[in-house]
Amino acid sequence: MTTNQSFFQSNTAKIIMVGLLTLVLLIPLQYVKSLISERAHRQEGVINEINNQWGSDIYFCGPILKVPYTTYTETKVTDEKTKKVSISRTVHTKYAYFFPEKLNIDSNVETKPLHRNNYETTVFNSEMNLKGNFIQPDFTDAEIAEKDIQWEKATVVIRTNNNLKSIDGAINIKLNNKEYSFEPVYEENSRSLLTSLETKAIKSIDIAKSITEFNMNISYKGSEELSIAPIGKVTQATVSSNWHTPSFGGNFIPGDKKITDKGFTASWNISQLNRPFTQQSFGVLPTVRKYSFGVKFLIPVDEYQQNERATKYGFLVIGLTFLIFFLIQSFSKINIHIFQYTMIGLALIMFYTLLISITEHSSFQLAYIIAGVSVVVMIGLYSISILKGIKFPLFIAISLSALYTFIYVIIQLENYALLVGSIGLFLILGAVMFVSRKIDWNNTHKINS
CATH class of the missing domain: 2.60.40 (Immunoglobulin-like)
Structure with a gap:
């Protein structure tokens, strides 16, 4: 006997839930931005105090x-x-x-x-x-x-x-x-x-x-x-x-x-x-x-400014990572629970808290590498337990590494940041359109019972 899928098991319902989760994760991401602003304001106060004591x-x-x-x-x-x-x-x-x-x-x-x-x-x-x-x-x-x-x-x-x-x-x-x-x-x-x-x-x-x-x-x-x-x-x-x-x-x-x-x-x-x-x-x-x-005589690129620029791409990182998991789920027919999406999203947000905390004790470049590797390894290992294999988790780790590298390059650029970012996003969109062209969005397949 066969029955049609319910709406909540359809691709439409899943993508709506993932989209809503992405919007909900903007709340802790905003808290991270507030933390960076607070630390930057504290830095400004300390620098002004030092400058006033030395000479303005x-x-x-x-x-x-x-x-x-x-x-x-x-x-x-x-x-x-x-x-x-x-x-x-x-x-x-x-x-x-x-x-x-x-x-x-x-x-x-x-x-x-x-x-x-x-x-x-x-x-x-x-x-x-x-x-x-x-x-x-x-x-x-x-x-x-x-x-x-x-x-x-x-x-x-x-x-x-x-x-x-x-x-x-x-x-x-x-x-x-x-x-x-x-x-x-x-x-x-x-x-x-x-x-x-x-x-x-x-x-x-x-x-x-x-x-x-x-x-x-x-x-x-x-x-x-x-x-x-x-x-x-x-x-x-x-x-x-x-x-x-x-x-x-x-x-x-x-x-x-x-x-x-x-x-x-x-x-x-x-x-x-x-x-x-x-x-x-x-x-x-x-x-x-x-x-x-x-x-x-000013330090040209302030590390808190770099952290702030990195968080501006937080929505992009979360959205693209969820999209990769959703595409894998659609092709492999492996069910990924919304709770597992939530854990992955929180791990992505932890990248920014690690970044700012490590930056205060080292360079931005070293902090970015440590935070990026930590999050990629964590999500990669977690993906192995979800996707029951090594092929898809390896693809996810490579994709995340490429995404973080792309964002780091944009942060370092000044005159060409908009141009490189726009071209990169255009290519990513093209790749997603190409991969997703074979997904059955109408959910015409049946479930045997």
Whole structure:
């Protein structure tokens, strides 16, 4: 006697249950993604703490010549009794700022990694040498009389990070071979993220009648980024470092650069014509940080980012693995219970927890190999008990290995990740269509009883 299969024994019902299980497994996969985000956030917090203790990103603007001058405000005052009008005169002191005519900067940056627990960041020591000159300050455009210029109170100013502990040692400047030291200036009610350092009055130099040559050195302890403001009428800068993966940022890219496995050298040549501010300013020192240039010292591929990219393919891995088991089940007529599909799906998700936990104690590549081999072996051995043979489990192990290798290649690629991924998925879809073409989806066969 023969009877037709019930709906729940049909291929349609089985594929619906497997599809629903795949969607259910997205829940623990999402928890894994949350775990990676949490660990990445913790890494960011630890790195920020290390960087703040060592020294934050570096910004340098200077040297700048600062010359005070006197202005007057006149107001009319009327006597209520006599009705006479008199003029009240108030004296104010303002400041004029003059940028260098020539500014040559040579910076050598020595980077090194710092570790705390499982986390790593890159810090550096920067030795910066600056040379150049100031021409005679010109107050003509501001229509300020010579008698109102306070030449004897002129100083030199530099602007840098608010975090002064980044500065290593004292800062001195030589003006026409006479040395002056910088001191921090307290700026009341300042909301700026920058701090001014200023010399005492340079009374011994006649800046009004001669070109003033300067030479100064400054040492910084910093992290992540070094940026410099191009305030010279002609600014020439060179940055060299042992860091082999620099990222050049800011408003200007280097005109000449050389990058090797041992480090890099980059040079900039910036004219006054390349930026939208003049060589002098009256009243307020302009903010020029957004026109700065520099280099970032960042680890190019963060391991948590690689883990996050790997989990994005979790749905693909689960779906394709279930599809392989379903096709084998359809051809071999071996019944695979939904519980067994669940165990296989959980093993696939364990790959990502193994990956992130091992990555924190080794490289991403080694962690990927260990996690991948572990999951492939586990599912392969489990398949032997399910499929009662070695042929199909061996095929499953090879297919999983190829899939994990394909995903690893995509993760490592940047410019061609989308192209390679799209071609790979297209080929996988073609293979599935070819293999599944002989499956009896109508379930016309009978079951003998």
